[in-house]
Amino acid sequence: MELPAAFKTKYQHLLGDEAAAFFASFNQPENSGFRINPMRPVPDDLDLSDPVPYTEWGYYGKVSGHSLDHQSGAVYSQEPSAMFVGEVAHPSAGMRVLDLSAAPGGKTTHLSSFLQQTGLLVSNEIMPKRAKVLAENTERFGLSNTLVLNENPTSIAKTFPAFFDQVLVDAPCSGEGMFRKDPDAVSYWSTDYPAACAKRQREILTEAVKTIKPGGELVYSTCTFAPEEDEQIISWLLETYPQFEVVPIEKPAGIIDAKPEWGNGDPSLKGAARLFPHLMRGEGHFVAKLKLTDPISDTKKSHRQASNVSRNQSHLFEDFAADYLNFKVDSHQLMAFGDQLYLMPEGTPSLRKLKVVRPGLHLGTFKKNRFEPSYALALALQPGQFKFETAISETDWKQVVHGDTFTSDDLPIKKGWVRLICNGQPVAFGKVVNHTVKNFFPKGLRFKAY
Numbered sequence: 010m011e012l013p014a015a016f017k018t019k020y021q022h023l024l025g026d027e028a029a030a031f032f033a034s035f036n037q038p039e040n041s042g043f044r045i046n047p048m049r050p051v052p053d054d055l056d057l058s059d060p061v062p063y064t065e066w067g068y069y070g071k072v073s074g075h076s077l078d079h080q081s082g083a084v085y086s087q088e089p090s091a092m093f094v095g096e097v098a099h100p101s102a103g104m105r106v107l108d109l110s111a112a113p114g115g116k117t118t119h120l121s122s123f124l125q126q127t128g129l130l131v132s133n134e135i136m137p138k139r140a141k142v143l144a145e146n147t148e149r150f151g152l153s154n155t156l157v158l159n160e161n162p163t164s165i166a167k168t169f170p171a172f173f174d175q176v177l178v179d180a181p182c183s184g185e186g187m188f189r190k191d192p193d194a195v196s197y198w199s200t201d202y203p204a205a206c207a208k209r210q211r212e213i214l215t216e217a218v219k220t221i222k223p224g225g226e227l228v229y230s231t232c233t234f235a236p237e238e239d240e241q242i243i244s245w246l247l248e249t250y251p252q253f254e255v256v257p258i259e260k261p262a263g264i265i266d267a268k269p270e271w272g273n274g275d276p277s278l279k280g281a282a283r284l285f286p287h288l289m290r291g292e293g294h295f296v297a298k299l300k301l302t303d304p305i306s307d308t309k310k311s312h313r314q315a316s317n318v319s320r321n322q323s324h325l326f327e328d329f330a331a332d333y334l335n336f337k338v339d340s341h342q343l344m345a346f347g348d349q350l351y352l353m354p355e356g357t358p359s360l361r362k363l364k365v366v367r368p369g370l371h372l373g374t375f376k377k378n379r380f381e382p383s384y385a386l387a388l389a390l391q392p393g394q395f396k397f398e399t400a401i402s403e404t405d406w407k408q409v410v411h412g413d414t415f416t417s418d419d420l421p422i423k424k425g426w427v428r429l430i431c432n433g434q435p436v437a438f439g440k441v442v443n444h445t446v447k448n449f450f451p452k453g454l455r456f457k458a459y
């Protein structure tokens with residue numbers, strides 16, 4: 010790969026003797042990886058022979074986007090060094106967590122693996138198209154404790170002052186760690202680009218810090234090597250907000266201390282981590298963890314988002330639930346957006362004034378005099394939560410994801426909704442009429458599987 014001359018001069022100066030190995034790594038093939046979803050059975054067709062050493066869910070290798078394992082949310086493809094960010098965050102069950110710049114959802118799905126549907130995960134993305142992809146990925150992973158928002162950091166800070174136990178800022182950056190994966194990242198690069206990115210990162214962090222509770226944590230990460238966006242950002246943060254202290258990160262072999270001399274010299278910067286492609290099997294990242302000791306914002310008493318379903322909607326859903334669900338839904342958590350019904354995570358604060366993409370788990374759609382369950386619900390339910398489930402073959406799975414009907418002599422009902430399961434993984438709902446299963450796989454997600 011042809012690296013920009015100014016990039017080489019800069020890193021030659023910064024890395025000295027190590028620079029040659031760093032430059033040589035750009036001519037090696039990129040590292041791919043995937044994480045398995047701990048809320049799903051482990052697929053038996055995956056090659057799990059090459060685990061990523063610092064996460065129990067990560068493996069080196071590739072999973073096709075058109076495979077059952079991908080479609081059903083049993084796996085999420087993620088570059089291995091990015092997996093270190095979720096591991097550093099490692100939220101505990103029940104926490105309120107914000108992922109401020111979350112699309113397409115790699116870190117969000119990783120954070121959710123720790124939360125296991127408890128607490129509240131607010132997953133935000135500023136770009137509308139990317140927010141839609143983020144929502145699809147949270148649905149694919151089966152998340153029910155997650156609000157997906159399409160907001161800017163200022164609005165998030167206004168709505169959630171001193172609200173979160175943990176905030177992740179996986180910042181937009183100059184992407185030097187993307188050079189091998191995405192040659193376009195090389196063409197965007199210029200000498201001034203890291204400084205321009207750093208300005209934006211400081212603006213984002215100025216808002217992000219307002220959302221953290223005293224005692225809460227900030228995790229900051231980038232996929233770039235530029236000191237301006239890494240050590241220098243943490244230096245600025247510690248100088249601007251003395252209420253923060255660095256939490257030292259434990260580093261497995263190949264992951265090294267950040268470099269205080271690349272920032273303001275504060276020795277605590279060593280606690281942050283650098284992932285370099287010539288030292289470990291990943292594309293490269295920077296991660297820092299900080300604890301907020303004293304408040305930055307005053308806590309605002311947050312009002313719960315009230316349920317808003319009409320009587321008629323409530324009856325239609327109750328009828329559906331009585332026929333098909335093996336668990337109780339708390340009606341206070343139901344939220345209608347037009348004819349769409351959602352189950353809000355417990356303790357959802359008021360969503361007024363926010364651009365909401367998903368106010369929780371999408372349960373389904375009100376049609377004239379009936380309720381139709383959603384694809385997201387099919388992927389979020391645990392085994393046994395839906396009354397009628399049927400195991401389908403891989404051939405039938407191919408029909409389903411292509412949008413076709415299929416027939417079967419072995420269905421649990423004659424007429425109505427059935428949850429389709431292939432190799433133990435949830436696929437979608439189908440509607441049974443005698444021996445035919447009508448297709449309800451979302452039109453926009455259909456594909457031809459080979």
Ligand SMILES: C[S@@+](CC[C@H](N)C(=O)[O-])C[C@H]1O[C@@H](n2cnc3c(N)ncnc32)[C@H](O)[C@@H]1O
Binds near residue numbers: 161
């Ligand atoms: C590194 S990517 C996030 C990757 C994501 N966390 C993941 O793991 O899949 C950074 C994100 O920041 C978003 N972004 C760009 N400008 C922003 C801004 N001013 N405020 C907040 N987010 C921004 C980008 O659209 C992008 O999705």
